[in-house]
Amino acid sequence: MRKTATTLADGRELIYFDDTEPYTSGAATRELRDRRDLDPVAATSTMRYDVLTGEWVTLASHRNSRTFLPAVAECPLCPTRADRPATEIPAEDYDVVVFENRFPSLARGAEPPATDHVDGDDLWPQRPASGRCEVVCFTSDHDLGFAELPLPRVRTVLAALVDRTRALSALPGIAQVYCFENRGEEIGVTLGHPHGQIYAYPALPPRTEALLRQSRAHHARTGRVLLRDVLDAERRSGRRIVATTEHWTAYVPAAARWPVEVHVAPNRDVADLTELRDPELEDLAALYLDVLGRLDRFFDGVGKLPYIAGWHQAPVEEGRELGRLYLQVFSLMRAPHRMKFLAGSESGMGAWISDTTPEAIAARFRAIAPGPVPS
């Protein structure tokens, strides 16, 4: 694999991860510079403290004008080719490429708000929404999905996530690095090209805060790491196991809140992607494809399930010793073409109602034979 870094016309970083000879993209970077006339990225995001919940909410009003479902000929994630306007990627082809988001929720150099409290009131602290948002293009082929990538390409994507996790964790002020993919217009994806995202948060997100609170209580009581004990308990029970490999276990969590949900955890204690060894990464690439392939046949008559796949990694500093890597893959589809909506109880009260059971989800996953993705 060859890694080549460059910058876009507005100064954003872009990094090619080439896995196939001839290294098309990296080789061409000097000639194929980004010649677009781009305004600098507006880094106007602010985080406000929601005193009713104790959570930080990011306000990124510049994002409301972001690119929305462009025609394929205008896809900003395709390579730049002679017959069409320049895209975000100034190369005629690429394997995997990562670059800073042009419409970032969190931005390096975010301007501090004029005061450190909204209206100067103690109730409402605010701060710049610093951090970083990156886009990861999995392939230059606009029409592929992650589940259809060849195994070596999945390995390259994972290598890119490892690289970015390491680099972003080393930046000052980053609390946690979250690599994720949203797929499907049903969940609001605004660009059809197969891609993922990386958010480097400047503060621990609420779900991590909750996990850390739970992990600390568990550790105080038992002296053990909660996520390790959960994995052991799932393996002991076996009722929600989807698949096991030499290095990984895929299971439906015992209190799954989504209509389709599976967690993939390493058998060895690992804090984040950077600590994985080569055999673990190889094994993961195959299992990831297996899980996504089954997801795409979870419901009869639904070809490609909308899903969210996110890597929960140990925090960079605070709470790192209790963190343990796992991948969460879930869908909001509850029946063929029927989405689970988060209505009054979930959105208003945070009280989740599931229309299925974790054991039923696991049984369905196990019943699906691996195989090619239906088109």
Next chain:
Amino acid sequence: MRKTATTLADGRELIYFDDTEPYTSGAATRELRDRRDLDPVAATSTMRYDVLTGEWVTLASHRNSRTFLPAVAECPLCPTRADRPATEIPAEDYDVVVFENRFPSLARGAEPPATDHVDGDDLWPQRPASGRCEVVCFTSDHDLGFAELPLPRVRTVLAALVDRTRALSALPGIAQVYCFENRGEEIGVTLGHPHGQIYAYPALPPRTEALLRQSRAHHARTGRVLLRDVLDAERRSGRRIVATTEHWTAYVPAAARWPVEVHVAPNRDVADLTELRDPELEDLAALYLDVLGRLDRFFDGVGKLPYIAGWHQAPVEEGRELGRLYLQVFSLMRAPHRMKFLAGSESGMGAWISDTTPEAIAARFRAIAPGPVPS
């Protein structure tokens, strides 16, 4: 107003709230009994403790087969008339009616699970999802919306919510009563007839737990009630005020996470709907219509905005002294016909990104003149 209670064929409670002479529904209940052949409601819901978040998740798998967007002629919330099959309401007409949900997430008499821990493992406590779910029909007119109800009818709906809050709070094992309305297929409403719902939770929902945690910390620090201080601070600032009346204040919260959100709070300290006085209820009915009317013109070209409106009431027992009533009205629409989706950051990490600012939301609300709802 006349209140008449009866029972449906499967034993569920149904209560008419008649506000208009002749009292059509109540008068007829003896003759118009529910003659359908209904199986008893399946009360199979279970709550499982999600050890990763510390939240209870309700599993209600019987709900996946609930009625889904039936044709108007088969609407189960319309009155029962000679020319069509019997509905949930065994009367030829009604004003407002409340009855127990046939597909309840939480059910009285829910069977305890076989063991009090999933797979007998300490990590995963479980319990019956007891409590109660009720449906509130606002009008017998299938095609009206709440915002189009005549003022006296809004007053009757509020009276019904007061009545039900009092009754459900008195049931054993109820921690909090949540009255809410979901409107719009965009957020998953499965029945088009104008209606709300009431959930009587057997445990404090996560959002209330968070508010209570915040309120306790604020009280320990200041000796004051957090929600009172928030209201005072909003009135002092004025930047996010939408409307004020003699008894109420409508404002956009300083850290609003939804693209459209307004809170409506009583000026007097009130724990829940049952403590409101008549002039406050009268005043509220008019302000509620005003807010919903503005909501329906929030975006140009969007007639009826999908929304969730929920009453946050003080807990029944634990934490009641720090509770304070407010109505939360919000929409997931972020631009005309574009929904805010909860994707990776929100759904996976609980880290909210808003595409607007609370001040912009408030300015838009203020700019909308009250008036009839566009059709």
